[in-house]
Amino acid sequence: MLLAVVFCGFPGPSVAAAPPRVHDDGAAIIAAAKSGDLAMVRMILKKGGELHSATVNAKDKEGMTALMWAAQNGHKRIVDLLLEGGAYPDAQGPSGMTALMRAAYNGHPAIIADLVKHGAELEEQSASSMTALGFAALRGSVAALEALAKAGADLNPREGDGRTPLWLAAQRGDANVIRALLKAGADSKIRDRYGRSALMSAAAEGHVDAMKLLAKAGADAKARTREGYTALAFAAAAGRPDAVRWLLKKHGDSNARLTDGASMLMLAAAKGRDGVVEALLKAGADVKARDEKGATALMYAAGQGRLESLQLLLKAGADVNAQESGGLGLTALMMSVWDGHLDAVKTLLMAGADLTRKNKEGRTALDIAKLSQAPEIAAVLEAAAIQGGSK
Numbered sequence: 001m002l003l004a005v006v007f008c009g010f011p012g013p014s015v016a017a018a019p020p021r022v023h024d025d026g027a028a029i030i031a032a033a034k035s036g037d038l039a040m041v042r043m044i045l046k047k048g049g050e051l052h053s054a055t056v057n058a059k060d061k062e063g064m065t066a067l068m069w070a071a072q073n074g075h076k077r078i079v080d081l082l083l084e085g086g087a088y089p090d091a092q093g094p095s096g097m098t099a100l101m102r103a104a105y106n107g108h109p110a111i112i113a114d115l116v117k118h119g120a121e122l123e124e125q126s127a128s129s130m131t132a133l134g135f136a137a138l139r140g141s142v143a144a145l146e147a148l149a150k151a152g153a154d155l156n157p158r159e160g161d162g163r164t165p166l167w168l169a170a171q172r173g174d175a176n177v178i179r180a181l182l183k184a185g186a187d188s189k190i191r192d193r194y195g196r197s198a199l200m201s202a203a204a205e206g207h208v209d210a211m212k213l214l215a216k217a218g219a220d221a222k223a224r225t226r227e228g229y230t231a232l233a234f235a236a237a238a239g240r241p242d243a244v245r246w247l248l249k250k251h252g253d254s255n256a257r258l259t260d261g262a263s264m265l266m267l268a269a270a271k272g273r274d275g276v277v278e279a280l281l282k283a284g285a286d287v288k289a290r291d292e293k294g295a296t297a298l299m300y301a302a303g304q305g306r307l308e309s310l311q312l313l314l315k316a317g318a319d320v321n322a323q324e325s326g327g328l329g330l331t332a333l334m335m336s337v338w339d340g341h342l343d344a345v346k347t348l349l350m351a352g353a354d355l356t357r358k359n360k361e362g363r364t365a366l367d368i369a370k371l372s373q374a375p376e377i378a379a380v381l382e383a384a385a386i387q388g389g390s391k
Helices: 002-008 022-035 038-046 052-056 066-073 076-084 099-105 109-117 132-139 142-150 165-172 175-184 198-205 208-216 231-238 241-250 264-271 274-282 297-304 307-315 332-338 342-350 365-371 375-386
Strands: none
Touching (some): 022 066, 038 076, 066 076, 066 109, 076 109, 099 109, 099 142, 109 142, 132 165, 165 175, 165 208, 198 208, 198 231, 198 241, 208 241, 231 241, 231 264, 231 274, 264 274, 264 297, 274 307, 297 307, 332 342, 342 375
């Protein structure tokens, strides 16, 4: 018992005297920077010591540092403290994004200036090969974009597919960003890896105001991809009648062709872009034009079952009984039968489609229906023949 009392009388180690672990301070400074707690950030940084750098550059479970959170959330004074305290400006977090990219994406020009002043790399790329300027353009932050341009950022950086910030802004139709980029000196003629220009991108989305800005800056409306696609072709295929009308009025040819001979009217008819079909016809597109295989716009519409386009083309004088000069020598009716478009078959029959026409294999539309195991279509064709529906 005496031994026990004496033993218990020795003073034990002081728990309060143990220094805090760097992990604890790292987590604390991240939480403070994220929430904007300037006093807490200052207090943690004042501790200093040999583990100071590890603390200020610690990452949370998401891979974010205190600097990234502060830059993203617009806490400028905390950003300044962290940078002065040794935070790495080019550390990469989720998706490879740096503090500069996060400031750019969230539109914080003053923080951008501070980061650049402390050596942040302007041309650092994220996992998707996008720079801070690209993120500013993507988000539509003109102020951030101007701050980056003033700092000397490359105005034409390429992301994975070769698209520039101007290209991406054109795709979204962001006129303010387009103006800012063009004013700063961005190149409107650069193409992506598929040969598509910013103007083509805007045309495909129907952004007429963006198209006007790009054309005024020197973008070539008649430029082509390897497949022969122009801005007009992209607008026609995507069903953008307003863009088609503007291009036809200013820069386009209603009878322009792709490299395979397909016309703008064929492109629009195949996809059922009825507003574009109408616009092209009004602009003088040749309804009887043929591609390299001798197919007409009516055949393109028939093969896809595009009823409204069929009616517009027939009304404009399309030859309902024209046959391919190449391929199998099909008519529009045969194409509708082949692909099982019953309503298109009925529309063509009403327009006077000839049931006795034969393709290069000697088969009629009815023969094709039977071979295709389309009994409903075969029944309609047989009824039309009995009623004298053939010519």
